[in-house]
Amino acid sequence: MTPLRLTVLVAVMIALVACRSGSVKPTIPPVANVDIPRFMGDWYVIAHIPSYPEREAYAAVESYALRPDGRIQTTFRYRKGALDGPLKAMHPIGTVREGSQGAVWDMQFVWPIQAEYVIVYLGDDYQQTIVGRSKRDYVWLMARTPRIPTADYEARIRQIAALGYDVSRIRKVPH
Template sequence: MRTLPFVLLALMVATTTAACRSGNVKPSIPTAAPVDVDRFMGDWYVIAHIPSFPERDAYAAVESYAKLPDGRIQTTFRFRKGALDGPEKTMHPVGTVTPGTGGAVWGMQFIWPIQAEYVIAYVDADYQQTIVGRSKRDYVWLMARTPRISDADYEARIRQIQALGYDVSKIRRVPHAP
């Protein structure tokens, strides 16, 4: 029985090695580096997303960023649950900019000690629209400084998201009040 832990460890190593060689591992998502983190601070309306579990039925979603004195980023994500007049929900993760990434890669911590990857894949020159994603291509957020963007901009951003390797059929447009 003392060999069981070694057998399990060897099996895990073999499985991990095979997975890395399988060709199913997606490349890292490209970044919008350099990102001026100070300009990125403030409110961003979620225009569309491939949502995480808590935000699957989000309305009027807004992500707000504020730099803390230690350089971390206090984040407040607020949305209405189920309808524009639904109950307001909030989350308060803290972001940490990953050194050497030009401000474009953050670790977003919802629960200590786990940090989720948060990659700013696109931000326009005026810091009015952004695409945030993850290398796993499981979640993505199209956000803007206003609750609506033009149809032309929306379609252009969706094409960018598709070019990043996302299945855009999973994208949900987030309703905002008129």
């Protein structure tokens, strides 16, 4: 193997290891406990700081289903560009981090890369949640219904700001 190929190989391996967040403790505070079976089901994305594919998402819904192996089958479906736009979907697999009481997941969209997913707010009735990341690059405000009361929305946005997010980047998702 040439020195150039070896250097490229080592650089790629370092990048892949750096992308894996499974062993890194989150720096954003997770909730104390999540009842995973109760958390399963549909969550409407009310607002978010979107990842690249979500920038033009309308009618976005994140659905979770517990698999027999304990991992979480996720389906993120949305309309692209408009409420009547083409239906798109992504299917990452979630793995609950050991010792996190269900509040920290690793989401795998493409092997071997896993993205940190931290439940930072969860209503006692499991009707609203905020999912964030230690990098404060993406955040999702979700609810069991496509709309929430204005007072709840404003309170959740204040919580997101208190977590260190730039709330001017938040996009409301049309439903």
